Amino acid sequence: MELRPILSTLSRHKTAAALIVFEIALSCAIVCNALFLIAGRLERIDRPTGADEQHVVTVQARGLARDENANALTQTDLAALRAIPGVANATISVQMPFGNSNWNSSVRMTAEQRGETMSVSNYIADEHLIDTLGLKLVAGRNFTRDEVGDFGRMRTEGKVHFPAVILGQATADRLFPAGDALGKGLYIWGEEPSRVIGIVERLAKPNDFGSAASYEESVILPGQVPYSSGAYLVRVQDPSQRQAVLEQAQKALLAQGPTRIVDAEQARTLESMRDRYYRQDRAMAWMLVAVIVALLVVTALGIVGLASFWVQQRSRQIGIRRALGATRGQILRYFQTENFLLATIGIAIGMLLAYALNQLLMQRYELPRLPLFYLPIGAVALWLLGQIAVYGPARRAALVPPAVATRGA
């Protein structure tokens, strides 16, 4: 198809052509960035915690009376939980992924150091935590029974110390870039060092306040947590048994005493907690999808509106071409090519705009740089959109009878 006549016609309709180009450029810029924002949200939603979430449920118990032997009660609770059919293991931890509480403490490398090297999230739990959550131990070993202290007593006595610590890989990498963490001492709680005895592949913080890079900076400290300051974590053998196990677990805990409170709302699967936790991100992603659809619809409507005006205006010219022997297909292709040309110019400008917009967002909202592959996605989408939008008016143009050439407009 000859481009020259198209170009010369366009140059005589600068306003309309410029408006279409501008429209496409603007929507290209916004669509690329919105797609990128959606991808960012989806990536967050899919981020692994390191736990085998399909197999884990949690339940909490509280007591009304102040009991002195909370630790003994806790051990009885755990035995009852492990006795439930379908339960593989159980433990209690001060915090869990997607939980409400996040305990952080500072880490120092030497006893004399003032200030902290980094701040880590503390999972205080016994030797069953790794198995219950399904964490992957990549170096060293698990806690032994005698390393696990009575955390409740430590707190009442005001002397909290843990002889051993297991690091998440991200924490180990930050504290010991040389990769020689095992066997080293760290100062996390109190004046005595905690020895690094193991490293797990991944263990996410309960929540992700702070930068994305710090999401996995956590440690496990060996302590028997009294039931009143933690939540039970239960590993089921088969994910389909989770609801049944949760119901049985609540019954088992209630049976431990008349003053027990077991909050049904705190009996949940880890999976449902993940769902709830990322609700906002999902809502944001859907909102962005709605914005993109609205943008594309608006752009398409604009193209339809302008193109039909222009077909109507040129119906005489089209009629003359038809009278001189142009086929319907040629007329149709003429308008489609014209739209393709306009879209291409628009997309080229739109890519520059997209990049500029991303630069602005990077500065204001600390977003990452727009990866280049979003640009062709946006370009293809807008080319398609343009072709679809112009099809109707172009078909109407093709239907103009040659006789129009002889008539007055």
Next chain:
Amino acid sequence: MAARYAVELGLRGLLRHPRTMVLTVVLLGLGLAAVMSMLTLLAMLSADPLPGISGRLHLAWVDSRAAPTSASAAEPDADAPPFLWKLADAQALMALQPAVRQAALVSTPVTVQPDDADTSNTATAVLALGPMPSMFGVPLQRGRYWTAAEEQDRVPVAVIGDATARALFGEADAVGRDLRIGSTMFRVIGVVGPWAPRPRFHFLQAGQAVWSERSESLFVPLHAALDAGVAPVATRDCDGRGVGGFGFDTIDLDACRWLALWAELPDAATRDAYADALAGYARSRHAAGVFERPAASRLDSVPAWLAANRVVPDTVRLYLWLAVGLLALCMVNVAGLLAARFLRRGSELGVRRVLGAPRRSVLLQCLVEAVAAGTLGGVLAWPLTLFGLWVIRLQDHGYTDLARFEPGLFALLLALAIGTGLLVGLVPALRAARIEPVLQIKSP
């Protein structure tokens, strides 16, 4: 007379080619509604948390932190300013400025038990130095606030929220009853109505829901609470090598910063005087070698404090930008549609020009049509905005229930719509007014 004719023509032009007109109005309505929904939400989120009160309140801060070490190069306070005080420093500054009403406070969960029962209840409490409830406008229903003398003498008294009072004591009047907090019985001296500034600007804690509807329902003088063995569990910032971990139930009161200090400064003069006293305090402590870092202090108004903490979520601003983008796109579209409408009527406009109508009149006719379209778009945007706000409220972000339409904003919406119509119609109208009459008559 001629102007009236042009206006009439413009309005009549509105009814021609109804399809493109409907499209124009819908597009304008859509773009305006998106922007209005987001502006409404943003306006709600930026509203004064305690109208009439927070204008006088100022948050004071001095840098009492230990000297930085090489290991702590990445300071945790990069994005939000530290605001916490050590107990001794807060007391010293408050004593230095006896004429100014001040309150140092910490927000913490505590367990409370009524005098007769063995049930217990967890309440979030404000432990405060100074007349915190009256300074912050906590609405007193019955009884009274605590007095300076009671605070001085460390008398265990408490002011409790109405809902908590009912949960603990039933329908009986709670004033005069006793309440166990920690190891001590506290006398209830006042019952207050719901008090929940949103955002919770008075004690912003890292990682806490700033927009939560729940707030403190128990107010206790700080020293009485400390005497009863209550250890504040809240954001804190500790020096030295002691245990300073978050959520730990003991607190090294001297080595940690854990109080927010607010001063009531009604005018610029008192504000300046207080800022000077604050800076002077920081300098003297630094000179005495107690504050290791160079003397630094700041006095933030409530809006400045909220801005520094980026209390309005970034996502809302992002949405607003997207909505503005959508509106811009709609405007380009509408400009295109209007241009098509006007140019299509080229010969007609040409006839008018030949018959002696000045350019001005043609311009007016086109602008009237554009503005009328804008107005219709604004009217349509109203229900669309209500719909948008409803969608926003459906989502649970902690603050989204604040998204409500305000009649005042409707005026802004209409003005915006008319302005948009004018802006968008101007280029096509100018284009139409430039039409050469002779050419239009000549062409068939």
